[in-house]
Amino acid sequence: MAGSVIQQKLLPTLDFFLFEWLALDTLLERERFSDHSGETCRELLAAASEVAAEVFEPANRISDREEPSIDGDGEVVLPESTHQAWHAYRSLGIMGASHDDEHGGLQLPRLVDMAARVVFSASGPNVAPILLTESNAALILQHGSDEQRRVFALPQLEARWSGTMAMSESQAGSSLADILTRATPDGEGFELDPLGPRYRIIGDKMWISAAEHTLTENIVHLVLAKIPQPDGMVSADTAALSLFIVPKFMVGPSTELLEHNDVRLIGLNHKLGNRGIPNTALSFGGTAQNPRGAVGYLVGEPGQGLAQMFHMMNAARTEIGLLAASIGFAGFAVSLDYAKWRRQGRLRGVTSAEQVPIIEHADVKRMLLAQKSYAEGGIALSLYVAKLLDDQQTGSAEAASSAGALLDILTPVLKSWPSEWCLEGNSLAIQVMGGVGYTRDFPVEQYWRDQRLNMIHEGTHGVQAMDLLGRKVRQNGGQSLAELGAKIARTVLAGNEADFENESDALASAWESVVRAANHAWESGDPRDALANATPFLQGFGHVVIAWIHLDLAIAARSSSHSESAGRLAATNYFFTYELPKVNAWLNVVENREKLCRDVDGWSL
Incomplete structure (x- = not known):
């Protein structure tokens, strides 16, 4: 970690937030977290920081230069460094850190889990589909059947499989009532499949992050689709939406992989930033060879898809805010370090033969303070929201009720505020560094490009x-x-x-x-x-x-x-x-x- 100015600056900041402000030691006294101490939490964050600095940071830079591509067999190719980063993350065993022991989790406070995600998001937002995989599994644990939990959620919490959210369509955008993807019962006895009522899915989905790659053995797509009424008509509102588990590979009872499901890659979207995570257009079923469609398993009851998907969307919105703040922090740390050693000019009114480090100039300090207030304010809000999630789960009835009300009103703020103002912070990081700031020799121009996507991801500002x-x-x-x-x-x-x-x-x-x-x-x-x-x-x-x-x-x-x-x-x-x-x-x-x-x-x- 010696060379990572990001992690050297970040760990003390997180330590202050967790222990001096949010009283993590007191939170750890709750029964659910009894296996953990302040010291073990610090050790976990230190281990995460080491992996982030040594593996994620270089992989993040490489993945920006070597964008995902499609080989002759139709497979998405990612740099070897991305595979190494995913393997290193999986080896830590913290994908399901905040989940129950019975699901392979560590029952770690969500507060510490989110702090660890700040660590990885600051160093390598381009190299691991962590965000959607954990929230995909969490949705299935919340709304799926026992068999769906066992077969589809637990392998994701092991980071053996990964997950996506397949919601958007080109013609619909944010207007989910206009989704055209259809789900029809898969023949007689469709409702008797052990994995859930079995449907055939036909339609196209767009802007799906990490929907095709070989980082994991299987990919679990959560797909919003409409079930036609008995007369064949489909309602034109969101009440018609249902949610389906559509695996890339069909799965046997022991989670062994079977034949390829009819999920096909149409193409890759070539993005301004965040290039390392493949962003895809997918087609589900409807081919001449298989006109019946891709196999999907209904989650819960028909017509509950949007309500269920909000479980994942709200988690994603929270983590987009955390990601935005973390990228803002990365730009701040790099530009702060540069300002300390870069000498240029002399202070007004001071006669000196030597140039001064630019950190002594008032306007540079203004830009650094702005970055610090945006990034650290955003990270602090993210961690405050994480503690609310802990209070909602493990606090008193009064604390849980208060936490729920606060989560409702703070979620749109957390998603949007860091996305807007840490973009400004990343712009200021470029400005602090001057000409070198907008060259690719330094990472701050990449941070700005990566950051710009967050104002759009998971629901625009509007x-x-x-x-x-x-x-x-x-x-x-x-x-x-x-x-x-x-x-x-x-x-x-x-x-x-x-x-x-x-x-x-x-x-x-x-x-x-x-x-x-x-x-x-x-x-x-x-x-x-x-x-x-x-x-x-x-x-x-x-x-x-x-x-x-x-x-x-x-x-x-x-x-x-x-x-x-x-x-x-x-x-x-x-x-x-x-x-x-x-x-x-x-x-x-x-x-x-x-x-x-x-x-x-x-x-x-």
Whole structure:
């Protein structure tokens, strides 16, 4: 790990978040986590960090240069370094770290599991389909039958198989009601198959990450499709969607691989960034040789597909936010290191024969502080959400209820805020490094390209914004909004007691602006009035949430002797001085129900 400036900077940061802020030691006292200690958690993160630095970082760079390709046999070819990275990750045995012992898991807190994912995401976001594999298995464990869990979920938690989410279609995009893929019962007795009711799937899916490769023995596709009604008609809404397990290879009762299922690679999508993970278009069934379709097994009941898939989508949205923050951190660490040794210019008003390291220039420090506040704020929010997942599973009834309400309202923020602002952070990393920043000799230009995809992955900003303002702030009589407001009020009170009066006042005022804007947005009762400015609302709301996170971190830092404490206070000071004042500009158009974007004649543009 000696050569990895990313991991050298990241491990102390994670240590502060886990032990000084989120009280991991207290969490480990719960019965579910009794096999673990603070020391074993530190050892796990250190082992992950070593693998990330020595294997994932070089593989990440190679996979960007050597994009996935298709060989003469129709197989997707990935660099040998990618295979080595996957093997090294599998050898750690942590794919199912937070899952139950009976499923081969370690019953590790989700908080530590997510911290380990930050480690790998910062060093190698291009080289391992970790995110979708674990969440695919988790969905099957939650909604599948006992046999589906045994046959399809457990091999994924061993990292022997991998998984995908096959949802999007070219003509449908985010409008899932327009999905055309069909599922028909596979003959008489179709419902008696031990692996679940057996259907034949026909249709095409697009933008599927890691849907074809040879990293694992098998690939488990979770496919959304519609079951035609008895008269052959198909409903044109999402209530018709059902979820199916469609394996690449058919599977025997002992998970032995049988014949190839009728799942065919149409082609690869050539992306701006995140090139190392193959992104595919797939065709399920309907060939002249096999017109009946690919074999798929129904998960749960018909018509429950979208509700079930949200289990995986929400997990993916959480991890996209974590990934975005982690890539932002990688850019920050690399540009910070560069700024310490790169000498250029002299300080204004100082006569000196020697040039100074650029980290001494005020504007460079501004850009580094911005990166730090974005990336570490995003990572901290990711870990806070992970602890909420632990509270939901292992806390008291009151804590679990509170965690559920907070998860509802924070998920769209976590998915979107780091995706937008850590992209800006990665742009600033290039700017700090100047001319070398936009060359491929340094990794920060790759980070920017990789990062740009995250604003689109798992629901665009506009989709998340409409979810936040259209549903989450209003559901259950505003329960989630009130729960978050109560948390912020407690931090405001603690901030006043810890000599952060100015920051506490600014945060309290900003939160009042959020609540007022949400109320005024819906004053007319017309969704078109409110949602025309949903994205500015998400931007303002997200900034207030991150300000709250930073103030909470600063309160923990004030009473800590941890090596990260001074940097924590600087990041908080920056965010409240330079970032929080932006909030009113976003919220003003929401509060006033500005109609420009709704009413402008788009054809005239």
